[in-house]
Amino acid sequence: MGRDILLSIRGLRIDGRSGDAWHPIVKGVDLTLHRGEVLGLIGESGAGKSTLGLAAMGFARDGCRISGGTINFDGIDLCTAPEAIRRGLRGKRIAYVAQSAAASFNPAHRLIDQYCEAPVVHGVMPREKAEGDAVDLYRRMRLPNPEDIGFRYPHQVSGGQLQRAMTAMAMACRPDLIIFDEPTTALDVMTQIEVLAAIRDIVRQSGTAAIYITHDLAVVAQMADRIKVLLRGDEVEEADTRSMLAAPRQAYTRSLWAVRSFARPEQPPGRGTPVVSVRNVTAGYGAVDVLKNVSFDIHARRTVAVVGESGSGKSTAARVIAGLLPPRKGQVLMGGKTLPPGFRARSRDELRQCQMIYQMADTALNPKLRLRELIGRPAEMYLGLTGTALEARIRDLLALIELEPDTYIDRLPSELSGGQKQRIGIARALAAEPQLIICDEVTSALDQIVQEDILKLLDRLQGELNLAYMFITHDLATVKSIADEVVVMQQGAVVEHGPKAALFAFPRQDYTRLLLSSVPEMDPDWLNRLLAARGEDA
Amino acid sequence: MTEIWRMIGQRLLLGMLTLFIISVVIFGATELLPGDLARELLGQSATEETLAALREQLGLNDPAPVRYWNWLTGVLQGDFGVSMATQKPISELVGTRLGNTLFLALYAAALSVPLSLLLGVLAALWRNSVFDRASNALALTAISFPEFFVAYILILWLAQTGLFPSMVRITGATTTGDLLYSAFLPALTLTLVVTAHMMRMTRAAIINLLASPYIEMARLKGMSPMRVVLHHAVPNALAPIINVVALNLAYLITGVVVVEVVFVYPGLGQLMIDAVTNRDIPVVQAIALIFASAYVLLNLLADVLSTVTNPRLMHRT
Numbered sequence A: 001m002g003r004d005i006l007l008s009i010r011g012l013r014i015d016g017r018s019g020d021a022w023h024p025i026v027k028g029v030d031l032t033l034h035r036g037e038v039l040g041l042i043g044e045s046g047a048g049k050s051t052l053g054l055a056a057m058g059f060a061r062d063g064c065r066i067s068g069g070t071i072n073f074d075g076i077d078l079c080t081a082p083e084a085i086r087r088g089l090r091g092k093r094i095a096y097v098a099q100s101a102a103a104s105f106n107p108a109h110r111l112i113d114q115y116c117e118a119p120v121v122h123g124v125m126p127r128e129k130a131e132g133d134a135v136d137l138y139r140r141m142r143l144p145n146p147e148d149i150g151f152r153y154p155h156q157v158s159g160g161q162l163q164r165a166m167t168a169m170a171m172a173c174r175p176d177l178i179i180f181d182e183p184t185t186a187l188d189v190m191t192q193i194e195v196l197a198a199i200r201d202i203v204r205q206s207g208t209a210a211i212y213i214t215h216d217l218a219v220v221a222q223m224a225d226r227i228k229v230l231l232r233g234d235e236v237e238e239a240d241t242r243s244m245l246a247a248p249r250q251a252y253t254r255s256l257w258a259v260r261s262f263a264r265p266e267q268p269p270g271r272g273t274p275v276v277s278v279r280n281v282t283a284g285y286g287a288v289d290v291l292k293n294v295s296f297d298i299h300a301r302r303t304v305a306v307v308g309e310s311g312s313g314k315s316t317a318a319r320v321i322a323g324l325l326p327p328r329k330g331q332v333l334m335g336g337k338t339l340p341p342g343f344r345a346r347s348r349d350e351l352r353q354c355q356m357i358y359q360m361a362d363t364a365l366n367p368k369l370r371l372r373e374l375i376g377r378p379a380e381m382y383l384g385l386t387g388t389a390l391e392a393r394i395r396d397l398l399a400l401i402e403l404e405p406d407t408y409i410d411r412l413p414s415e416l417s418g419g420q421k422q423r424i425g426i427a428r429a430l431a432a433e434p435q436l437i438i439c440d441e442v443t444s445a446l447d448q449i450v451q452e453d454i455l456k457l458l459d460r461l462q463g464e465l466n467l468a469y470m471f472i473t474h475d476l477a478t479v480k481s482i483a484d485e486v487v488v489m490q491q492g493a494v495v496e497h498g499p500k501a502a503l504f505a506f507p508r509q510d511y512t513r514l515l516l517s518s519v520p521e522m523d524p525d526w527l528n529r530l531l532a533a534r535g536e537d538a
Numbered sequence B: 001m002t003e004i005w006r007m008i009g010q011r012l013l014l015g016m017l018t019l020f021i022i023s024v025v026i027f028g029a030t031e032l033l034p035g036d037l038a039r040e041l042l043g044q045s046a047t048e049e050t051l052a053a054l055r056e057q058l059g060l061n062d063p064a065p066v067r068y069w070n071w072l073t074g075v076l077q078g079d080f081g082v083s084m085a086t087q088k089p090i091s092e093l094v095g096t097r098l099g100n101t102l103f104l105a106l107y108a109a110a111l112s113v114p115l116s117l118l119l120g121v122l123a124a125l126w127r128n129s130v131f132d133r134a135s136n137a138l139a140l141t142a143i144s145f146p147e148f149f150v151a152y153i154l155i156l157w158l159a160q161t162g163l164f165p166s167m168v169r170i171t172g173a174t175t176t177g178d179l180l181y182s183a184f185l186p187a188l189t190l191t192l193v194v195t196a197h198m199m200r201m202t203r204a205a206i207i208n209l210l211a212s213p214y215i216e217m218a219r220l221k222g223m224s225p226m227r228v229v230l231h232h233a234v235p236n237a238l239a240p241i242i243n244v245v246a247l248n249l250a251y252l253i254t255g256v257v258v259v260e261v262v263f264v265y266p267g268l269g270q271l272m273i274d275a276v277t278n279r280d281i282p283v284v285q286a287i288a289l290i291f292a293s294a295y296v297l298l299n300l301l302a303d304v305l306s307t308v309t310n311p312r313l314m315h316r317t
Helices: A049-055 A083-089 A111-121 A127-140 A159-171 A189-206 A217-223 A241-246 A251-258 A314-322 A348-353 A371-383 A387-400 A418-431 A448-465 A476-482 A500-505 A510-517 A526-537 B002-032 B037-042 B048-058 B064-076 B090-125 B130-144 B147-159 B176-182 B184-209 B213-220 B225-254 B257-262 B268-277 B281-308
Strands: A005-018 A021-034 A038-042 A064-073 A094-097 A177-181 A209-214 A226-231 A234-240 A276-285 A288-298 A303-307 A329-334 A354-357 A436-440 A468-472 A485-490 A493-499
Touching: A005 A049, A021 A049, A021 A064, A021 A209, A021 A234, A038 A049, A038 A217, A049 A064, A049 A177, A049 A209, A094 A159, A094 B213, A111 A127, A111 A159, A127 A159, A127 A189, A159 A177, A159 A189, A189 A217, A189 A510, A189 A526, A209 A217, A217 A241, A217 A526, A226 A241, A226 A251, A234 A241, A234 A251, A251 A448, A276 A314, A288 A314, A288 A329, A288 A468, A288 A493, A303 A314, A303 A476, A314 A354, A314 A436, A314 A468, A348 A354, A348 A371, A354 A418, A371 A387, A371 A418, A387 A418, A418 A436, A418 A448, A448 A476, A468 A476, A476 A500, A485 A500, A485 A510, A493 A500, A493 A510, B002 B064, B002 B281, B037 B048, B064 B281, B090 B130, B090 B184, B090 B225, B090 B268, B090 B281, B130 B184, B147 B184, B147 B257, B176 B184, B184 B225, B184 B257, B213 B225, B225 B281, B257 B268, B268 B281
Parallel strands: A038 A209, A038 A226, A094 A177, A177 A209, A303 A468, A303 A485, A354 A436, A436 A468
Antiparallel strands: A005 A021, A005 A064, A226 A234, A276 A288, A276 A329, A485 A493
């Protein structure tokens, strides 16, 4: 590793605009990066990680401005350099890998065209050479069919493959620096491993320096030489990876490490009639069966976690229970009574029994309605509450989700934080007084610390209200902390089903073992050991 | 590819169904017009016998469904019947007029479509700039005036000064060059009327996409603002742009009535006005049906083009 400094940021301040006022997002951060070095940037959302990463390219998003400090990239001051110089660096000497490759590839162009754009426009190499290079990089990123995959459109390629194709695209001009902005956050654990390994190898082989932005400590432990912790635009501390993991100096860093300490005791096994019972359900879209002969029960006061890779049929199972997708075969029983397959045929009371909470609270809440209406509507519709009774119920529900009723009852969703929005999603489900709540990746979009609060809340509510939870997630850490039973799904079928403790301790199926071993651990050697072990198996 | 053909087939069938319904509406509407055709043709002095004979000859005594059926089967064979006013076959009458109207529509389209796309793209590129505000204000001003007013203003400015003729005469000896010159004012009037809609839709469709992650990605790859808009935003904005262009093309064919009257342009719109004045019902029906077909066909074309330009629809795995 060369010791000469590639990027040097001093006292950087960035403001964001809300309405007419500017408020600070990054508050005077220093950052030094040597050639070939990988720096991990870690923190919750709102810490200014992405803003800082983009500033390293001399780029500020619309509504943001760099208000102070210097950014020196290899002798060029990116704050004062003319836009043409900065544009000449972007894509050529500094490249960017975005969080969601699916959204960051242009849907109108083939992958290879998007790959070749930077090298050709920046005049690094002619198109023919770039195409040949692309195939080589696709191969090194372990993409299937490297010769042909470039000629596909983004929608024809899976998320994990797109993320690797985007890393290949970032490498196209052999940049000195790549900014990775949460490149694996949207992927499930199995896909994440492949992408992490591919990214790490290519960065090391090419001697490229990188800034790796993530909120996942275990991931950054695998990727980074040094870690910098950010909190609300300020640096908390910085150290090389091993010493940071072994001995974090600051209380905030230690609190990040301690996250996931929440684990509730397993509830006693359910007796009597299950709240919901899925019996031999086969269902799908078009000609394809997405669920194949799936059966499981959920009892009151129990949490059943449904886990699997993306595309394994987890959410489809939830849609069948909710009546959104009538099954082809099999049935759903609630309290021992067979439910009509489609929600239109179900009675209002049957609908009331089963409520959903969604992953993206942002899109699941009507932005034009105040909390009073958002929570009040199901209470009014299902339970016929009106007037003062309704008002009292809304206040009870707000208190139940730990939001002060007087402060919040007339707010709009846009006036809430991500965690608070998810609490409203929970309150809206509770308003119907259901027996079963389906939680579809409810914590995936949240920071770890906020996740913890939501899990604790869900746990408390379950105890108080005798709820049954179906908890869909690809995050096994969440499963460990909250589930009583685990249903492992693969390609639409249940491969393993059992109590949490037994399943985690003695997985019977190879697939379950593979899934469990894919969860990143807070050990810098974890990925190496895992890849070595899998290499031996293969 | 087979899916595309199937889609085109489906849309064609639907379009034919639409046209069939429209033909019923047109026929029904003309049925509702008050007055007696035979008396209208022969005048107040006609005797009962001659009126009865004419009604018999025109088939006016048949029940409406029978007359509708006769009309429809005729139309399907290209026979729109005979004009009551001139006693000439309508297809002959309409043929040259349709050609003239299409010429004017194409002329106006050739001016307005490139102009509005260019203005729309530039307005999106330099959004909130002086250029953006000025072109928006001008386009909105042009669309806010009634067509005849725009037409008379143009005549006042450009015809009174002798630059362009204010009336269009088309004879057998008129060359295309003459025609382009003499039809410039009506084409310009139509351009001013349709440009705002297309330009603002183009601008909105592009700006809508500029917040997308793939646009940010293109900027982070160091692409120039022009390339970001043209290469990354426009291909994804094609569907709404194509649809609004098709809608305005249809308007250029069917909405020219006022403009044709002002400039005495011998097109379908003129013919329709004359036919309405003369109660020449078969001609009115024929022209209404032609206008409806233009709408249906152009919308079909827009659907097909927006599908063909969308890789997600063209390349389903």
